[in-house]
Amino acid sequence: MGTVAVEVVAWVTKFVGGDGSGRKVFDEPIVPGATVRSVLEGLSTRYPELHAALWEKRELGEHIEVLVNDAVLGIAHTLESPLRPGDRLALLGQFTGG
Amino acid sequence: MPALRTSTPSRAKHPASAAAPRPGGYAGKLLRVNLTTGKIWSEPWSPEDMRELIGGVGLGARILYREVPAHVHWDHPENRLVLATGPLAGLPVWGTGGLTVVTRGAGTDGPTSTQANGFFGANLKYSGYDAIIVQGVSRKWVYLHIHDDVVELRDASHLLGKDTWQTQDLLSAEYGLSGHQLSVYSIGPAGEHLVRFAAIQGDYGHVASKNGCGAVMGKKKLKAVAIVRGTHGLAAADPRGLVQAADDIAHDLQTDPTARSLYEYGTLPGVVNLHKLGMLPIKNYTTNVSPVDLGPWEARRLREGFDHRGHQCNACGMHHCHMQVIRSGPHTGTLVDEPEYEGWSGAGWTIGATDPQAVSWLNTELDRAGLDVNEFGWLCGWVMECVEKGYITRAQLGFDLRWGDVEGARKLVDLIVHRRGLGAVLAEGVKRAAAKLGPPARDCAVYTLKGAVPRGHDHRARWHEMLDTITSGTSTLETGNPVHPTEVGVPARVDPFDGVAVAKMVAGLRGRLGFEDSLGICIFTTRTRLENLCRALGAATGWYYTVDEAIRFGRRTGAILRACSLRCGITPATEYPSTRYASIPVDGPAKGQSIVEQWEKMLDTWYAEVGYDRKTGKPLPATCKALGAEWLAKELWGRSR
Numbered sequence: 001m002g003t004v005a006v007e008v009v010a011w012v013t014k015f016v017g018g019d020g021s022g023r024k025v026f027d028e029p030i031v032p033g034a035t036v037r038s039v040l041e042g043l044s045t046r047y048p049e050l051h052a053a054l055w056e057k058r059e060l061g062e063h064i065e066v067l068v069n070d071a072v073l074g075i076a077h078t079l080e081s082p083l084r085p086g087d088r089l090a091l092l093g094q095f096t097g098g
Numbered sequence: 099m100p101a102l103r104t105s106t107p108s109r110a111k112h113p114a115s116a117a118a119p120r121p122g123g124y125a126g127k128l129l130r131v132n133l134t135t136g137k138i139w140s141e142p143w144s145p146e147d148m149r150e151l152i153g154g155v156g157l158g159a160r161i162l163y164r165e166v167p168a169h170v171h172w173d174h175p176e177n178r179l180v181l182a183t184g185p186l187a188g189l190p191v192w193g194t195g196g197l198t199v200v201t202r203g204a205g206t207d208g209p210t211s212t213q214a215n216g217f218f219g220a221n222l223k224y225s226g227y228d229a230i231i232v233q234g235v236s237r238k239w240v241y242l243h244i245h246d247d248v249v250e251l252r253d254a255s256h257l258l259g260k261d262t263w264q265t266q267d268l269l270s271a272e273y274g275l276s277g278h279q280l281s282v283y284s285i286g287p288a289g290e291h292l293v294r295f296a297a298i299q300g301d302y303g304h305v306a307s308k309n310g311c312g313a314v315m316g317k318k319k320l321k322a323v324a325i326v327r328g329t330h331g332l333a334a335a336d337p338r339g340l341v342q343a344a345d346d347i348a349h350d351l352q353t354d355p356t357a358r359s360l361y362e363y364g365t366l367p368g369v370v371n372l373h374k375l376g377m378l379p380i381k382n383y384t385t386n387v388s389p390v391d392l393g394p395w396e397a398r399r400l401r402e403g404f405d406h407r408g409h410q411c412n413a414c415g416m417h418h419c420h421m422q423v424i425r426s427g428p429h430t431g432t433l434v435d436e437p438e439y440e441g442w443s444g445a446g447w448t449i450g451a452t453d454p455q456a457v458s459w460l461n462t463e464l465d466r467a468g469l470d471v472n473e474f475g476w477l478c479g480w481v482m483e484c485v486e487k488g489y490i491t492r493a494q495l496g497f498d499l500r501w502g503d504v505e506g507a508r509k510l511v512d513l514i515v516h517r518r519g520l521g522a523v524l525a526e527g528v529k530r531a532a533a534k535l536g537p538p539a540r541d542c543a544v545y546t547l548k549g550a551v552p553r554g555h556d557h558r559a560r561w562h563e564m565l566d567t568i569t570s571g572t573s574t575l576e577t578g579n580p581v582h583p584t585e586v587g588v589p590a591r592v593d594p595f596d597g598v599a600v601a602k603m604v605a606g607l608r609g610r611l612g613f614e615d616s617l618g619i620c621i622f623t624t625r626t627r628l629e630n631l632c633r634a635l636g637a638a639t640g641w642y643y644t645v646d647e648a649i650r651f652g653r654r655t656g657a658i659l660r661a662c663s664l665r666c667g668i669t670p671a672t673e674y675p676s677t678r679y680a681s682i683p684v685d686g687p688a689k690g691q692s693i694v695e696q697w698e699k700m701l702d703t704w705y706a707e708v709g710y711d712r713k714t715g716k717p718l719p720a721t722c723k724a725l726g727a728e729w730l731a732k733e734l735w736g737r738s739r
Contacts, residue, residue: 062584065591093356095579
């Protein structure tokens with residue numbers, strides 16, 4: 001059994017007990033068959049604010065961008081893609097300004 | 099200060115219909131100014147027109163379509179400069195000082211719609227007007243003074259050469275008014291010298307920046323518009339309903355997981371987020387990897403890196419706009435406006451500058467000179483790259499200009515705004531300057547073939563904005579960032595490198611931004627459900643207004659601007675990015691992604707989805723009909739259609 005690092009970046013740390021700056025990295029243990037979805041659900045179950053921001057029913061909502069190994073989810077991975085030990089997820093806030 | 103023209107605006111030419119009461123939220127009159135003759139008059143607009151056009155870009159687009167024919171180029175005396183508010187301006191809803199500038203701009207010689215905030219919209223409404231429509235050219239430099247029913251063109255000779263902040267300082271001192279009591283929107287030296295990307299800046303840090311609207315104002319020899327906060331009443335049709343809608347909007351902005359970051363930090367989170375996504379443009383698209391630690395660029399640390407205080411717009415409760423004091427470096431102690439994300443990008447990352455103190459200073463210098471920070475960034479970054487590669491020499495510039503040299507960039511500003519030496523070429527904007535220098539320099543420049551530039555993102559990782567920028571009727575964002583996309587049936591997320599999916603998303607989200615930009619409210623306080631905005635509009639005016647109607651309205655406005663754009667000669671043949679703009683990122687999260695390979699497919703999809711003719715670019719008759727603009731179909735396609 002290994003772990004997947006979930007990096008929560010800047011603004012999104014607000015949803016996991018942070019102050020909206022810096023980073024929080026969670027080393028999430030994975031079991032065989034673990035997917036992007038199962039890892040995210042495992043983390044968000046422990047943080048209700050993150051859960052509310054991340055999900056819309058059982059799909060990802062519009063508020064948080066998910067990266068898998070530095071690529072936006074949807075390119076090389078989907079929610080159902082299997083993860084291997086050493087893979088990295090990142091959670092970024094959606095940016096609506098500019 | 100003697101007035102060149104003094105006028106209580108003449109009476110309405112067309113008395114308003116007695117049968118139809120004026121909707122709430124409107125002042126009820128449009129202020130017309132002819133700078134050639136000095137005539138100033140007001141005219142009412144009908145409740146029917148208010149319902150159809152709302153205000154802002156909706157009103158401006160109609161005026162542009164009706165009053166600026168093909169032969170009236172941006173510098174023609176008959177070009178119109180529309181400074182419009184909307185029905186929410188001046189009412190107790192957050193961010194309701196809104197100004198929308200609509201004109202035929204100097205950048206593309208095509209339609210422009212560009213927004214700013216502050217207090218302009220509120221002050222104008224309290225003076226009794228919903229919009230100002232300027233035409234003609236003055237013989238001498240003037241500024242427009244508005245104080246309730248007294249509207250005058252005054253001598254501006256003492257303001258010439260002054261930057262926009264100095265102009266506001268001088269007028270504030272003359273009037274003995276400050277803060278929200280006097281809103282001043284002016285052009286700086288850039289507008290005076292007709293720089294093609296000159297902006298109109300007001301209330302210390304708010305900028306209507308796109309497509310050279312400041313050059314249009316300069317061509318008309320109109321230095322500034324100064325509006326004393328008027329004393330006319332402004333009533334909502336349903337005051338209690340308006341407050342309820344305003345409260346719901348404010349609640350949404352404070353609690354929605356995404357909007358809450360805007361509420362707390364404005365657009366500051368952009369740098370870190372966009373870098374992580376490969377969308378932060380660094381050194382003129384030559385890299386997407388920051389050479390420095392981004393810790394100091396996180397929103398909280400960025401704000402705390404300065405002495406700062408809130409600088410809110412009319413009736414706004416957001417912690418968005420701030421003034422700040424430079425803490426270190428050669429400009430320590432200087433008061434500046436906290437940059438928006440676009441400022442951090444254009445005055446910073448695009449030119450390789452990574453010291454927040456220096457970037458913040460340069461950003462305000464650009465505002466003061468009256469330049470669009472986006473186009474300056476693309477221009478300066480391009481020049482820096484050309485210097486590095488030997489395509490532009492030190493002798494041509496008169497000084498050295500290396501990546502990240504903020505003081506050198508400030509020298510470049512002077513060169514451009516006074517059109518000195520190479521500055522005369524650069525003042526024509528990125529596309530024209532690149533064409534003048536030719537290859538290989540040309541191929542390093544970021545621009546659209548229409549002659550516009552992107553906002554401050556790397557669109558090679560943000561395909562929806564590249565498509566939006568290039569297909570827009572105003573040559574800048576017409577759809578904008580996705581805001582609650584599922585509310586209008588668009589998926590919450592799509593693969594950002596699937597061209598067809600991206601094109602469908604851009605087409606599907608069209609309409610919202612045009613609606614927002616017609617209300618007289620800030621784009622950042624509209625990051626709520628459209629339903630809430632419709633409720634606010636309904637409570638203000640007394641109309642029953644639906645989300646469907648809002649989207650249809652925005653798309654109708656887009657179709658009218660598209661028609662204006664075609665009339666200006668801006669056809670589908672120009673809907674392409676420059677070589678560098680469409681290049682393949684060499685590093686970062688979007689490394690290897692190529693939009694060029696999918697571009698034609700994206701255009702095909704977009705045209706099919708929006709209902710425009712792929713060959714001519716015209717909105718199809720069925721599209722016009724569905725949007726409630728049969729008249730436009732007849733004018734574009736002839737009566738037989």
